Structures are given as C-alpha cells and as structure tokens.
Amino acid sequence: MSIAIQANNLVKKYGEVIALDGLSLEVEQGTVFGLLGPNGAGKTTAVRVLTTLLSPDSGTAIVDGVDVLKDPVHAREIMGLSGQNASVDENLTGIENLIMLGRLFRLPKKEAIIRANDLLERFNLNDAAKRIVKTYSGGMRRRLDLAASLIAKPNILFLDEPTTGLDPRSRLMMWEVIQNLVNEGTTVLLTTQYLEEADQLAKKIAVIDKGKVIAQGSADELKTQVGGERIEVVVSLSQSQAAAQALQSMSSGKVVVEGDHVQVPVSGGGVKVVEAVRALDIAKIEIKEIQLRRPTLDDVFLSLTGHHAEEIKVEEDIAPKKGRR
Amino acid sequence: MNPRSITEQYASKHGKIYWLLHDSSVIAWRNLLRFKRNPEVLFFDVVQPIIFILLFAYVFGGAIDVGDSSYRSFLIPGIFVQTIAFAGASAAIGLNADMNSGIIDRFKSLPMNTTGVLLGQNLADLVRSVITLFIMSLTGFAIGWRISGGFTNAVIGYLLLLAFGFSMAWIGSTIGLSVSSPQVASTAGFAWLFPLTFLSNAFVPTETLPTWLRFFAEWNPITSIVAAARYLFGYPMEVAPDAPFSLQHPIITTIIWLVVITAIFMPLAAKKFRKATSR
Known part of the structure; x- marks a missing residue:
C-alpha cells in the first residue's frame, strides 16, 4: 500500500496561539482517514495547510507525490477540497457554478458542461440545476460543493466537516456518497467532530487535540486502547x-x-x-x-484528553479568522 | 504514469499568459451573470447615468457659466468621467463580497491563476462601463449634445474613458481587499471619489478655484481625462498660455496617469489578494 497523503511535523502559530503543534499523519491510498477532534483542535488548519490555502511555519506535506509547499499549483491540480462553508457562488445556478469551476479546473468548455451535468445527476441535483444556489437547502449546497470538488476527478479528496449542520437524512446521503467515492479508489481525508462519523467511514482515525495527534489507529484499536x-x-x-x-x-x-x-x-x-x-x-x-x-469514541477522547469531546466545543476555531489579510 | 486528475492532463497544454486570460474571461462571465441578477446594478448602470445627465444639464445648466462653449457640451464629458470613475467602486464592493463568502477558498484551492479573479472582475466592470457610456451618450444626444470632433477622435475618446475606468478599478480593487466588510467597502469605495471628481474641471472650470486647490485640480487625473474627452469629442477648452503641462497636453497626461495608476495598483491588489484568506 502506498501513502497518498503525508504530513510531517506541521507547525502553525498565530502569535501566542499554536494551531498546529507538530502534526504528522500518513494516509494510505484508497482509504478514508478521519481527523477527529473538537472545534479549535486544529483540524481545519491542518486541512488548509494540506490544500495549499495556508503556509505552515515549518514542516512538510506531500500529496500524491507532489510537495504541497514547494509546488502548490501542481498540488491544486490533483486534489479536491470541500470546505466547512459551502464554497460555491450563491448568485449563480448549480449548473453555472459547476461549469465555471470546471473551466477553472482547465476543462475545455464542452467537457466542463458534460461533467457538470454528470455530477448534478449523480448528486441528485438535476431538478435544481437551473435554480440559483441561494434557494438551495443546506444539504443541497453541501452536495453541490462536494460535486465541485470532484470536477477534475481527483485521486485525493479533502473534506472539512462534510456533514456539520446537516439533518440526519442528508448526513446519511453524504456518507453514502463518500463511501462510493472510496469504493472507486479515491483517497479521502475528512475532518469531523462527530465520533460516529469517523467510526462509520474511516479506516484509520487520528484524534487531534491542541494541534497534535494524540492517538491514531482504527476505530477498534482506539477503543481497545481504553480497555476494550x-x-x-x-x-x-x-x-x-x-x-x-x-x-x-x-x-x-x-x-x-x-x-x-x-x-x-x-x-x-x-x-x-x-x-x-x-x-x-x-x-x-x-x-x-x-x-x-463497547467504548465509544467519546470514551476514547475522554481517556486521552481528560475531557469530553463536546465539552470544549465553545472554543473558537481561531485559525481562519486570524488568517485574514 | 496515469494522470492524477483531468486537470493534470490539460494544464500543461498552454502557457501562463493563456491561462490568466482564460481564467479572467471565466470570472468575467461569472460576474456578468451576477450583475444580470442584481437589480441594484441595473439601477447603477442604466438609471443613474440618465438621472445624472438630466440633473446636471437642467439644474446646473443655466447657473454655471463656462465661457463660450455651452455648459452641456462642457458638462457631458465631465459626467462621463465621473460615472466611469464611480464604477471603480464596483470592484471594491464586488471583491470584498467575494472575500467575505466561501467562494474565495474555492478559487484559491483551484489550479487557476488567482489574479484572474481580479482581472475578471475588472473586465466585467468594463463591460458595464460600455453599457453605461452608451446610455449616457444617448441621453446626452437626446438633450442636444453632439460629437463634433470627428469619428476617429470620438473612438479614441471612448477608449480613453474605458481605459480610465479600468485603471480606477485597480484602486477600487485594492480598497475592497483592504477593508473588512462589504459595508465599509461600499463607503470607502466611493469616499475618495467625491473630492477627486469635484476638485477637478469636471463640473466647474478650474480657474474659479483658490490657488492651492487649483494646483491640485490642474494635476488631478480626473481633470486630464475630462479635458482629453472634451477635446476628443470636439469641445476643446480654452487653455491659457501659462497653463501647466497637464492642461496643455491632456491626452498625454491622461495616458501617463493611467499607466502609473495601473502599474502601482494592479500588483498591489494582486498581492493583497494572494495574501488574503476568507472569514
């Protein structure tokens, strides 16, 4: 098995606040890797660094053989990202969004249109294809955003909290979509604060807290770690x-x-x-x-950090705010 | 080795400049779609120019004496310039709105040339300026304004106005990327334009101003472009023999201004954009 995503000792500080404190991880090709942690743990910062949106203070990151820090443009060509906030244009229709992004992904016009239609169909959005995104529900936006990240058929996909804020039905739908992608050979790194989600989808989970991986392994291994x-x-x-x-x-x-x-x-x-x-x-x-x-991942979190995963939810995710300007 | 994405197959087929223009045209298309759906934009682009022309022509028309050419002929190029300059605020507002939505993360995660986001916005604004100029010219024509400087000069005049709008848009872009919220962007985007357009020869002859203001007004880029437009549309202003270079040679001065402004603010805006992240 080859390694698709490799992060080594990533450090990112915002003044006194340490968002990433020597984060390292390895993701096997064709698997789902779950980055699990409460808000403010550094999940989003980690994804932003791995997807070239943020430069770390130190450390290295390799995605599918491409050095993310040295060759960010090439890295962007080979990965897809679906963020926490659906990053689509609210004033365009679903199909316009996908065609625009397809063209920006370097697809020729015809191919961009074909691809946009394929994806809308696949994500059950064809009925809404010609509606302005403003009128979409949260789940529809999220699906459109995920579709956008798949336009170039990347081998590597980063999903930052793909189901946060979704109703249970939309969540199940999203899980199914992600599972299908993996079955087709895509490597997925997803972040989540839902223990159940990591348990459900990820082959391997890294629990992070305060910018560091505090435990790693399969869901079962992590559970065994707290006493089986x-x-x-x-x-x-x-x-x-x-x-x-x-x-x-x-x-x-x-x-x-x-x-x-x-x-x-x-x-x-x-x-x-x-x-x-x-x-x-x-x-x-x-x-x-x-x-x-059987211990839940919450038990795991409790035994590793001394606090429940949910308890520190109020802590803000400092990283993106300070990054502005 | 198999390509790792569709993009990887196509990206190497063209050079950097090609992709910059390609990306800019895609973004311009997207921005024009957005404008089309925004009724405020329709007002700014269509109704406001008509109101401006009529307002200035009939309200101020009789009150302001500009010597031998009629005030309307004097006035219309001034309104053209003011309206085009105000379009620069559109870049400030548009880019700031992008910065405050998730779309910016999307653009930045794409293999596109991110300067294309700025260039595309400004190209779309240029299209709006063409529409605005057309409507203003028609309105002017309806109230008796005529182009009398010849066809070629008129074409150069319109091109110069558009180039002026383009360079103003880079100042607007820099402002839009420097402020935090769309509300501030809209205020800051317009604020600097008022003194700039009014401390010029756009509406009143600069001779009426006190000396210190007069110096500013004479070297104001707005004054140059207005003087150039008046000349090119066939209503040249009288220029005193001791007038400064900027008034003696308004077209050259305008071109110098446009090049200087674009050369400073285009890279500045691009740099600000690269550094900025959303939220």
Whole structure:
C-alpha cells in the first residue's frame, strides 16, 4: 500500500496561539482517514495547510507525490477540497457554478458542461440545476460543493466537516456518497467532530487535540486502547459486592462496583454475557439490567484528553479568522 | 504514469499568459451573470447615468457659466468621467463580497491563476462601463449634445474613458481587499471619489478655484481625462498660455496617469489578494 497523503511535523502559530503543534499523519491510498477532534483542535488548519490555502511555519506535506509547499499549483491540480462553508457562488445556478469551476479546473468548455451535468445527476441535483444556489437547502449546497470538488476527478479528496449542520437524512446521503467515492479508489481525508462519523467511514482515525495527534489507529484499536469491552450489570445495592465476586473469575481486569452498578472488563464479546448471566444465576443474584458495552469514541477522547469531546466545543476555531489579510 | 486528475492532463497544454486570460474571461462571465441578477446594478448602470445627465444639464445648466462653449457640451464629458470613475467602486464592493463568502477558498484551492479573479472582475466592470457610456451618450444626444470632433477622435475618446475606468478599478480593487466588510467597502469605495471628481474641471472650470486647490485640480487625473474627452469629442477648452503641462497636453497626461495608476495598483491588489484568506 502506498501513502497518498503525508504530513510531517506541521507547525502553525498565530502569535501566542499554536494551531498546529507538530502534526504528522500518513494516509494510505484508497482509504478514508478521519481527523477527529473538537472545534479549535486544529483540524481545519491542518486541512488548509494540506490544500495549499495556508503556509505552515515549518514542516512538510506531500500529496500524491507532489510537495504541497514547494509546488502548490501542481498540488491544486490533483486534489479536491470541500470546505466547512459551502464554497460555491450563491448568485449563480448549480449548473453555472459547476461549469465555471470546471473551466477553472482547465476543462475545455464542452467537457466542463458534460461533467457538470454528470455530477448534478449523480448528486441528485438535476431538478435544481437551473435554480440559483441561494434557494438551495443546506444539504443541497453541501452536495453541490462536494460535486465541485470532484470536477477534475481527483485521486485525493479533502473534506472539512462534510456533514456539520446537516439533518440526519442528508448526513446519511453524504456518507453514502463518500463511501462510493472510496469504493472507486479515491483517497479521502475528512475532518469531523462527530465520533460516529469517523467510526462509520474511516479506516484509520487520528484524534487531534491542541494541534497534535494524540492517538491514531482504527476505530477498534482506539477503543481497545481504553480497555476494550465491558459488561455492565445492575443489581440490587445489597447484592452488588456478591455480584462482583461472582464475576471476578471471568473478568479480564479489575471489576469495579459503583453503587448498584458492576462493571466487568471482558474480552470475547457476546459469549461473555451468557457466562455472566450463568454465574449470577448460580450465585442466586437477581439481574436488573445487563449489557455489553463497547467504548465509544467519546470514551476514547475522554481517556486521552481528560475531557469530553463536546465539552470544549465553545472554543473558537481561531485559525481562519486570524488568517485574514 | 496515469494522470492524477483531468486537470493534470490539460494544464500543461498552454502557457501562463493563456491561462490568466482564460481564467479572467471565466470570472468575467461569472460576474456578468451576477450583475444580470442584481437589480441594484441595473439601477447603477442604466438609471443613474440618465438621472445624472438630466440633473446636471437642467439644474446646473443655466447657473454655471463656462465661457463660450455651452455648459452641456462642457458638462457631458465631465459626467462621463465621473460615472466611469464611480464604477471603480464596483470592484471594491464586488471583491470584498467575494472575500467575505466561501467562494474565495474555492478559487484559491483551484489550479487557476488567482489574479484572474481580479482581472475578471475588472473586465466585467468594463463591460458595464460600455453599457453605461452608451446610455449616457444617448441621453446626452437626446438633450442636444453632439460629437463634433470627428469619428476617429470620438473612438479614441471612448477608449480613453474605458481605459480610465479600468485603471480606477485597480484602486477600487485594492480598497475592497483592504477593508473588512462589504459595508465599509461600499463607503470607502466611493469616499475618495467625491473630492477627486469635484476638485477637478469636471463640473466647474478650474480657474474659479483658490490657488492651492487649483494646483491640485490642474494635476488631478480626473481633470486630464475630462479635458482629453472634451477635446476628443470636439469641445476643446480654452487653455491659457501659462497653463501647466497637464492642461496643455491632456491626452498625454491622461495616458501617463493611467499607466502609473495601473502599474502601482494592479500588483498591489494582486498581492493583497494572494495574501488574503476568507472569514
């Protein structure tokens, strides 16, 4: 497997604020790579650097063999970008936008028109093709923006929070589109603050916080990192200690009792639930509730950073604002 | 090796200048589409020139004495120049609006020549200026203004006016890229034009001004282009033998001004644009 996107030790400072603090990552060709982190973690800054919109203070970035910092024009030829704010012209129609961008992507006029129509069809926008973008819904704009980034059929695609602000239906639609692109061989780097999204789409995830990658791996690997699965049993308060004893032998770690909740780290999945039920039955302990819990990416975030992913959402994404002028 | 995108296949087929002109024409097309859908623009381009011509001709027409040529003949080239100069504000507003929308990120992420965004905006404004000049000329014609300097001179006169608009647009572009919001861009885009157009010979002869203002007015590029236009449309102004070079040779002075202004502000605007990012 070859590496399609490689960032090495990227640093970007805005005065005192460090937006990127030595960020490094590698993305395998033909896979989805998820950059996961709360607002202000540096996700957008990272994408802006990788897509030539921003120069880092130091570090290197190679995309599909092209040095992004040394040869930005060539880099722009071979990658697509769909940003957080749909970057299309609100005063043009959908088809006008795509034709304009196609021509700016160096396509001859005829080819630009054909390509625009293809993409509108593919993204279910043909009915709205001749409507001014101002009248589009959020989901339609996002799809048009994604279509715009695909005009030149790039091998590499950067998606900055592709589903932020979308309703659940539009989100599912977007996921499907992204999945299809990857099936066709496109390499995708996407940023998201939705744990579920990274889990769903990405083969590999990098969790970033304060401009640095703090953990990397597949969703499963990251979850294992915080202790794998556990069985949670709820029993009556008086029986919780007895339950803990009964379950200790099947546990892969230390059983924790919190009031009437008993947490049993296990490895082996569903079979272990059956075992636990048997053990408790033998010990004549009544089960109020029992479930197998796999850690969510939020658990991962919590254990890595000491705070929940959502807690620091209020922090502003400092990077783009300061970049102006 | 297989191309990594369609763009990679085509990009190398032409040189830099070709692509700059290509990109500029695409952006110009896009801006003209935008104008077409904007009723304010229609007002600025069509209604305002008519109002200006009629207003100045009938309100000031009787009150201002400019010597032997009639005030209307004196006035119309002045209004042409003022209106064309004001079109420079359009660049300020248009570019600033782009800067404040997501589209700028899109343009910057494309393999296009980003100077094409500026050039395209200004080419589209040039098309608007052609329309504006045409309408003003018709209105002028309706109230008795005639071109009497010959066909060739008239063509040169119109071309000079358009070139003037083009160079003003680069000042407007620089302003639009320097201020933060579209509201400021619209104010700042116009603000400098008022003293510049009124401290000139556009509406009153410069002889009536106090000495220090007179010096400014005589060397004001607006004065040169107005004097040049009057000459080319066949109503040359009387020039005193001790008048400065700018009044003796208005066409040459105008051309020098246009070259100097464009040479300063075009690269300045391009540089500002490259440095700027959205939001």
